[in-house]
Amino acid sequence: MKHQQNTELETFIQNYIQITKASKEIAQKFRLRLADNRSPLLFSLPLKEISYSIVGKRSSGSKIWDIEGNEYIDLMMGYGVNLFGHNPIFIKQAIADQLEEGIHLGIQSEVVGEVAELICELTQMERVTFSNTGTEAIITAIRLARTITNRHKIALFSGSYHGHSDGTLVKTQLENETIHTVPMAPGIPLNIAKDVLVLDYGNPHSLDIIKDNERELAAVLVEPVQTSQLNIPSREFLQQLRQLTKEADIALIFDEMISGFRIHPGGAQAWFGIKADLATYGKIVGGGMPIGVIAGKATYMDAIDGGMWNYGDASYPQVRKTFFAGTYCKHPLAMAAARAVLKHLKTCGVSLQQQLNQRTSQFAEDLSAYFEEDKLPFQVKHFGSLFGLNTIGSFQGCKDTDLLDFRLVLLYYNLLYRGILLRGNGGFLSTAHTDEDINSVIQAIKDSITNLRKGGFI
Numbered sequence: 001m002k003h004q005q006n007t008e009l010e011t012f013i014q015n016y017i018q019i020t021k022a023s024k025e026i027a028q029k030f031r032l033r034l035a036d037n038r039s040p041l042l043f044s045l046p047l048k049e050i051s052y053s054i055v056g057k058r059s060s061g062s063k064i065w066d067i068e069g070n071e072y073i074d075l076m077m078g079y080g081v082n083l084f085g086h087n088p089i090f091i092k093q094a095i096a097d098q099l100e101e102g103i104h105l106g107i108q109s110e111v112v113g114e115v116a117e118l119i120c121e122l123t124q125m126e127r128v129t130f131s132n133t134g135t136e137a138i139i140t141a142i143r144l145a146r147t148i149t150n151r152h153k154i155a156l157f158s159g160s161y162h163g164h165s166d167g168t169l170v171k172t173q174l175e176n177e178t179i180h181t182v183p184m185a186p187g188i189p190l191n192i193a194k195d196v197l198v199l200d201y202g203n204p205h206s207l208d209i210i211k212d213n214e215r216e217l218a219a220v221l222v223e224p225v226q227t228s229q230l231n232i233p234s235r236e237f238l239q240q241l242r243q244l245t246k247e248a249d250i251a252l253i254f255d256e257m258i259s260g261f262r263i264h265p266g267g268a269q270a271w272f273g274i275k276a277d278l279a280t281y282g283k284i285v286g287g288g289m290p291i292g293v294i295a296g297k298a299t300y301m302d303a304i305d306g307g308m309w310n311y312g313d314a315s316y317p318q319v320r321k322t323f324f325a326g327t328y329c330k331h332p333l334a335m336a337a338a339r340a341v342l343k344h345l346k347t348c349g350v351s352l353q354q355q356l357n358q359r360t361s362q363f364a365e366d367l368s369a370y371f372e373e374d375k376l377p378f379q380v381k382h383f384g385s386l387f388g389l390n391t392i393g394s395f396q397g398c399k400d401t402d403l404l405d406f407r408l409v410l411l412y413y414n415l416l417y418r419g420i421l422l423r424g425n426g427g428f429l430s431t432a433h434t435d436e437d438i439n440s441v442i443q444a445i446k447d448s449i450t451n452l453r454k455g456g457f458i
């Protein structure tokens, strides 16, 4: 780094620590005992002194307050959970009412059937079951696909995230001029990677590879729009995937953890007009409580319980079942919150998402206009109310932050210093964000960029 950059960075780091020192103290105090992988961004040596999470105290609407009383406009929004902002009264009340009744696990939750019906109504899926996280929902959807198709391989796309199970934490690697699928992290067995094809999202060649492997493929798992690559056009590719998987009896699984209930009440399936065989949801639908949802065609979902049957006749569960379980599945608090969320979504109708998508679109347009006018090396993309910032061109700055451009990392911390909390290089708008919030975000971005320019980073 140049001398000017070093000096400005040092000043910024001191100022940042000054207002967030209590969070830093907490990080240091508990580091020995608390193995904590949740730091705001990847560790980078030049930013070591500010590598700690801000400790939150309270949240309401579009805001979070930290333990020192600093106020943040939250754009992280629980990694996409808080579509209605923090602590909306209708969810808070539903959870409080259930808490009053008790948290009885194991016995059936009174509202679980209603929640299942509401999900089917909104997503047009036939049957539903519940897990505790998105990761579990993905594990289960894949298992259902393998059970029903009697095949073992799955295909997914590089750049996607499908949770943290071994089965999806894989990547491609070039070895002796051949592409192999290998584990993405230490501790993941090589054998698991052998059953996964990692393909290029949006690339027609991927369709050929699926075709070549159709007899072995149980499922194609796809984030309808990749959170990490919002700029890749998806509609046509998804249509082709649908056609191909239908012809080959491969289960098409939409991972709707982010798009579900956000882009449209019926998620990406409704948005693109494409019906998947299975879809997984989480985040928004749990209203802040941990939840995962596996929904899909009865053909696949019947492997959970053996399928439909009635009392008083000769019917019985006839479909071959797989294994599915979880102590906390259908947790009464999660079910109560989910019912409140789904009823709210149903009452508001599609206009809730339409308005929010439109506001995000305007936000992205305004920001893009500023980036272009000022010839800044940033780009903003969005899919509905999810947005992401990218850098254009390379930056000869810092070797340690190879995954996220150092300028984006600095922008992240500069925004945090100015009371704006991003999710890495982007974030989510919620229905709680006001025009004033959005204007403050744009102003904070401008002020941060002025600071980056002063430091010679742009």
Ligand SMILES: Cc1ncc(COP(=O)(O)O)c(C=O)c1O
Pocket: 079, 133, 134, 135, 136, 138, 161, 162, 163, 164, 223, 227, 255, 256, 257, 258, 282, 283
């Ligand atoms: C697309 C997608 N799939 C799966 C997951 C995993 O969900 P969870 O963190 O609830 O396990 C996430 C989480 O961010 C996600 O974004």
